[in-house]
Amino acid sequence: MSQQAEKTQVDSYQFKAEIRQLLDILVHSLYKERDIFLRELISNASDALTRMHFEMLTNQAVHEPQAELAVHVDVVEDGEVKRLVVKDSGIGMTREELVQNLGTIAQSGAREFLDKVKEGEASPGEIIGQFGVGFYSVFMAADEVRVVSRTFRPDAEAAAWISQGDDQFRVEPADKSDRGTEIHITLKKDAGEFASEWKLRQIVKKHSDYVGYPIYVGQEQANQQQSLWRKPAAEATQDEYKQFYQQLTLDFEEPLTTIHLASDAPLHVRALLFIPAKREKSVLHARKEPGLKLYSHNILIQEYNQDLLPRWLAFVDGVVDSEDLPLNVSRETVQNTRLIRQLGKTLRGRVLRELGDMAKNDAEKYGRFWAQFGRAIKEGLAMDPEARDDVLPLFRFYSSHSDGKLTSLDAYVERMAEGQTDVYYVLGDDLTSVANSPHLDPFKARNLEVLYWVDPLDPFVAPLLTEYKGQALKNIDDPDLQLPEAGAETAEEGKEEETTVPVEADFNRFIGRCVTTLGDRVVEVRESKVLKNSPVRLVSPEGGPGREMARIYRFLDQEYQIPKKILEVNRRHPLVANLARLVTEKPENLLINLAIEQLYESALVQEGLHPNPTLMLPRIQQLLELAAAASKGETTGE
Ligand code: ADP
Numbered sequence: 001m002s003q004q005a006e007k008t009q010v011d012s013y014q015f016k017a018e019i020r021q022l023l024d025i026l027v028h029s030l031y032k033e034r035d036i037f038l039r040e041l042i043s044n045a046s047d048a049l050t051r052m053h054f055e056m057l058t059n060q061a062v063h064e065p066q067a068e069l070a071v072h073v074d075v076v077e078d079g080e081v082k083r084l085v086v087k088d089s090g091i092g093m094t095r096e097e098l099v100q101n102l103g104t105i106a107q108s109g110a111r112e113f114l115d116k117v118k119e120g121e122a123s124p125g126e127i128i129g130q131f132g133v134g135f136y137s138v139f140m141a142a143d144e145v146r147v148v149s150r151t152f153r154p155d156a157e158a159a160a161w162i163s164q165g166d167d168q169f170r171v172e173p174a175d176k177s178d179r180g181t182e183i184h185i186t187l188k189k190d191a192g193e194f195a196s197e198w199k200l201r202q203i204v205k206k207h208s209d210y211v212g213y214p215i216y217v218g219q220e221q222a223n224q225q226q227s228l229w230r231k232p233a234a235e236a237t238q239d240e241y242k243q244f245y246q247q248l249t250l251d252f253e254e255p256l257t258t259i260h261l262a263s264d265a266p267l268h269v270r271a272l273l274f275i276p277a278k279r280e281k282s283v284l285h286a287r288k289e290p291g292l293k294l295y296s297h298n299i300l301i302q303e304y305n306q307d308l309l310p311r312w313l314a315f316v317d318g319v320v321d322s323e324d325l326p327l328n329v330s331r332e333t334v335q336n337t338r339l340i341r342q343l344g345k346t347l348r349g350r351v352l353r354e355l356g357d358m359a360k361n362d363a364e365k366y367g368r369f370w371a372q373f374g375r376a377i378k379e380g381l382a383m384d385p386e387a388r389d390d391v392l393p394l395f396r397f398y399s400s401h402s403d404g405k406l407t408s409l410d411a412y413v414e415r416m417a418e419g420q421t422d423v424y425y426v427l428g429d430d431l432t433s434v435a436n437s438p439h440l441d442p443f444k445a446r447n448l449e450v451l452y453w454v455d456p457l458d459p460f461v462a463p464l465l466t467e468y469k470g471q472a473l474k475n476i477d478d479p480d481l482q483l484p485e486a487g488a489e490t491a492e493e494g495k496e497e498e499t500t501v502p503v504e505a506d507f508n509r510f511i512g513r514c515v516t517t518l519g520d521r522v523v524e525v526r527e528s529k530v531l532k533n534s535p536v537r538l539v540s541p542e543g544g545p546g547r548e549m550a551r552i553y554r555f556l557d558q559e560y561q562i563p564k565k566i567l568e569v570n571r572r573h574p575l576v577a578n579l580a581r582l583v584t585e586k587p588e589n590l591l592i593n594l595a596i597e598q599l600y601e602s603a604l605v606q607e608g609l610h611p612n613p614t615l616m617l618p619r620i621q622q623l624l625e626l627a628a629a630a631s632k633g634e635t636t637g638e
């Protein structure tokens with residue numbers, strides 16, 4: 001091949017199958033969000049500029065080392081035809097790279113986009129704006145695209161990539177003497193709106209305002225460029241924070257809280273941290289992994305940094321920028337530096353302080369935080385022993401005295417009765433069942449506050465939280481709790497009921513009947529010293545296996561065995577009194593065993609330990625039938 005032939009060589013290629021599919025969708029539909037193609041081209045330009053910047057840190061032998069690192073967007077009108085040129089002074093592409101990057105490798109954003117569309121989860125028009133569908137989105141607006149590029153290498157030759165967005169593209173030599181890439185877009189007839197500088201400026205402002213390089217539309221710079229996190233907090237507005245957050249995450253909701261952090265000593269750090277309003281992220285969320293965006297000198301060095309904040313604080317989103325980080329840090333060194341540890345400490349302290357302030361000053365807002373991220377804070381207690389003193393004051397629970405509101409451990413301690421030395425809690429499945437728990441009887445009688453631990457994570461928390469500021473925390477299903485004396489009033493009430501109490505022999509017979517009926521499902525059946533309004537309760541045997549474990553297994557859906565407990569019976573309860581009499585008078589009566597079984601299983605439900613409460617329904621039906629028959633007997637006098 002002669003020199004001349006090589007210089008004019010044109011090669012044609014087929015797009016990779018996935019790209020053809022993507023193009024097919026992009027070319028043949030008209031989308032509201034078409035303007036995102038500019039965002040994509042500018043983002044590619046910005047990447048190319050950053051790579052150029054890095055190259056120049058170590059390599060002086062580049063083409064045009066003095067050229068400004070910038071993006072230019074220009075409108076070219078050529079009679080009827082309207083063109084747009086997006087040009088950067090970035091790293092550029094060789095002929096081979098044009099073929100590789102713009103035709104034969106599928107970008108991850110494009111893949112995901114196609115999957116979503118194929119699964120019918122969303123129509124392309126709705127979600128196109130949410131994805132980095134990349135370079136190919138230009139074909140939403142273009143009849144033809146010509147990419148001309150020259151790399152930074154001094155001896156590089158320019159090449160052009162041309163396609164009409166059908167199933168193929170071609171590459172050929174090109175004339176271009178300056179460094180970087182130019183995208184020449186021949187606009188579709190119906191995309192003439194993009195040939196307006198005013199419109200282009202608007203789009204840049206909306207999607208690319210904080211790109212770290214100047215973006216010129218015509219002669220004027222269109223982006224603010226200074227990143228929001230580098231502005232003094234006093235100059236940034238709530239609206240800017242919100243916009244920034246939504247650009248970063250594509251979350252439709254406003255963040256619950258924004259933290260704008262600026263510090264110069266001991267470290268230089270600027271950060272914008274956000275606590276989202278919701279724990280669940282939508283499928284369209286832009287941040288695919290947890291982690292903070294880490295910048296140094298305004299240049300992105302890590303998209304998802306997970307070393308700055310502990311894992312349990314991973315719900316925090318945002319950007320961190322520090323001039324103390326060397327620009328040319330590699331991923332590994334980012335992880336290991338003392339600097340990162342120091343930075344992390346600063347950030348974590350700031351987040352926890354924010355939460356503490358919110359808890360103190362805005363209980364309603366903190367309640368919303370707790371509902372979404374309380375579990376993360378509980379994880380902090382479990383995973384991070386060092387965090388204990390920081391996170392425990394952030395815990396919130398409902399309680400028997402909190403009037404439907406959340407309460408802190410500190411507030412509980414404030415309210416403790418005279419002579420009360422312990423903090424009490426009850427474990428269960430939900431607020432209603434714990435509020436009616438028989439374990440509460442003696443506490444109600446003494447007006448002692450009990451915390452309601454109804455979150456599935458609370459059984460995990462219990463063994464870690466046995467003490468708070470010198471006070472012991474006690475599970476109230478412990479049969480040996482030493483409670484302060486009950487008040488005089490309640491003692492009198494007890495006397496009034498004396499008449500219904502069964503005689504010793506009847507009661508003992510009933511206890512015996514419980515033992516034979518329940519067999520080895522219980523460790524023991526005995527009289528309760530504390531129950532008042534409930535007929536029975538289940539308590540944990542001394543030294544039995546961790547009582548929280550059964551709940552944990554049930555929550556995890558693992559092989560679950562109902563734990564064996566002690567059944568305590570309230571001899572003063574009318575139901576018990578009547579059953580005891582029945583055992584003496586009509587020991588064969590069907591009702592007795594059914595009632596004992598049901599009392600036991602109801603107690604299991606109450607404890608949140610029943611594997612499947614619907615199994616009780618046939619027995620309940622039987623009991624109802626007996627009750628109906630009995631009352632018919634009464635009314636007809638049979
Ligand atoms: P992504 O940006 O997610 O990698 P794109 O489809 O946007 O996917 O771009 C594909 C690739 O083409 C980029 O990864 C990059 O290698 C190359 N590329 C695109 N635009 C430019 C540009 N302006 N300068 C240099 N390389 C570019």
Ligand code: MG
Nearest residue numbers: 043044134135
């Ligand atoms: Mg891209």
